[in-house]
Amino acid sequence: MRRLAATETFLAPGDGSTALQIIDVRDLAAWMVHLVEQKVTGAFNAVGPALPLHFGEFIQIGLHTLESRALPRWVGESVLAENKIEGGSMLPLWIPSTAENLAGMFEVDGRKAWLTGLQLRGLDVTIRDVATYEATVGKPVKVGLSSEDEHALLARLSRP
DSSP: OHHHHSSSEEEEETTSOSBOOOOOHHHHHHHHHHHHHTTOOSOOOOOOOSSOOBHHHHHHHHHHHTTOOOEEEEEOHHHHHHTTOOBTTTBTTOOOTTOGGGTTTTOOOOHHHHHTTOOOOOHHHHHHHHHHHHHHHTSOOOOSSOHHHHHHHHHHHHOO
């Protein structure tokens, strides 16, 4: 969330069209308790949101929710690969479309879970709460590229 909450340009992977599925752990925990209480068993894909979401929409929702003036700098997958920037570990929540073994990872059908009572809070609520948590703790959650590495990459890409 620190990148979305910033006031500067930040690295946005791909072109914004990559599918994305996320779930707030609080929703997952409440649903699991519900399943236990109702004695429901089975295999489920606990994913969200219920409507398809793409990375570009996620960023726009985040910027709007946090009233941020940050600007995404979309960097194509090939440029990221050339610079050895990986999805997942270095850019959380983003998996490149070229990752053959992960194709379709964020396009899982969650209807069975939703029909058994999995309720999902709005993405804006999750984004706001994560940002509030980071502000309360006084330091951002450390995941992905460091700010220094991100700025260095953006600077290299800005050179003619």
